[in-house]
Amino acid sequence: MTALEKEVARLTEENETVTAERDSLSEEVVSLNSATASTVSSTPSELFDETENIPSSDSSTTPEFYDNCSAAQAAGAAPVYAGDPGYGPHLDRDGDGVRCEY
The missing domain is CATH 1.20.5 (Single alpha-helices involved in coiled-coils or other helix-helix interfaces)
Structure with missing residues (x-):
């Protein structure tokens, strides 16, 4: 026992x-x-509009910054980090320095 x-x-x-x-x-x-x-x-809701302004499929040029996360994703650039081409602070949902993270 x-x-x-x-x-x-x-x-x-x-x-x-x-x-x-x-x-x-x-x-x-x-x-x-x-x-x-x-x-x-x-966070202002207008920053979350990810459905418009998707750039053309011409990947030879990188925009100064992507208009929205759909554009970054369509260009194959998501997630976008500070210092990356196409980076824009308006893409950061949670303020952690990583833009368009899914």
């Missing part, structure tokens, strides 16, 4: 550890979702 009691004690301790870790991760998810929601809701 002692071997079984030791195994039960070990499994009970492991269960408590996993439960605490799960609870911590759940709190982190809630926090991240809240931060994401506030970032998205504070």
